[in-house]
Amino acid sequence: MTERPVDCIISENAQIAEGVTFGPRVVLAGDGIVLRQNVRLDAACVIGADVTIGQGAWVKAGAVVLRSVPPNAIVEGNPAQVVGYLDGGSQRRPDPKHIDIRAFSHLPRPSKVDLGVGESALFLMRRITDARGALTVGEVPTEVPFSPARYFVVFDVPTLELRGEHAHRRCQQFLICLHGTCRVLLDDGQSRCEVTLDRPDMGVFMPDMIWGTQYRYSPDAALLVFASRTYEADDYLRTYDDFLAELEKRG
Incomplete structure (x- = not known):
């Protein structure tokens, strides 16, 4: 009690x-x-x-x-x-692991960095810069982990609002913040991490059965999301209880 x-x-x-x-x-x-x-x-x-x-x-x-x-x-x-x-695990630490992009500045591009939350990964995309400006590119499926079936863009999000707050049974997603900044929380039911997306030459791969939340959007943020499947209402797990129950069912 x-x-x-x-x-x-x-x-x-x-x-x-x-x-x-x-x-x-x-x-x-x-x-x-x-x-x-x-x-x-x-x-x-x-x-x-x-x-x-x-x-x-x-x-x-x-x-x-x-x-x-x-x-x-x-x-x-x-x-x-x-x-x-809060972080996962028995210690209930006050913050999940935050991924610092600067720690990977030495890596060649393109590169893939395991985030330690299921099969989630950070992708460092190629960037080409000259006097005419800058360009970033990723080839499918060799540098982006799946062939997209659809895309959507999230923008004009009030600072206090949260996006995401669900998991997918089958759909995989790839997130790129084209402009501004936002934070991405990834949760596999045991471990959690956060990534700050603040440049268009990096992306986060969020596989199926990962609880995802995006928050702390800057006023000018534009988040591009590629999805591996077309919209399917029954693919969504919209409550954390349902997400945990689905994980337990899968063992």
Whole structure:
């Protein structure tokens, strides 16, 4: 049974899973609040009505949460926004591994770097620069890991918004930030890493059965995504619980 400090204010119909940690003076202010497993609520945070805090998420002290929080996310501020994600594994470190592109500046191009999250990989693409400008190129399928069946571009994303937040049963994706910056979180159910995409000559390969989230978009960001399959509604795993259940089913 989850222990609740006596100085917390908790709505009677709040759904609270096992392993939730309450700091002092936490307020669950309204109906329809759901706290998933192993959520951490720090001191004096306020959770608004109809908000779901995803499993393993951390709400920092004084945060005012007015919209649902993804699994394993770290939120702070008023109104609260995602500022990072927790690492996987038993240690629950406050940040997943962040991939620093500068660590691979010595590698020839094209190169592929294993990210340690399933079969996810960072691709360093060729870049050609002369007096007329710069060009980056990748050949399919020798330098891009699959032949795309479709593409889409994500742009004009408000800074507070998250994109992705799903996995695919079969579809593979390849992400390139053509302009601006965004962060890509990759999660295989055990390990997580983040990559900051901030140049058009690098891409992230996200295979099937990887939970993907993109956030911290700059106002000018344009994210190009190649997909290995046409749109199939039943290919999406749209909740983290469904994703974990599918992983368990596959063994």
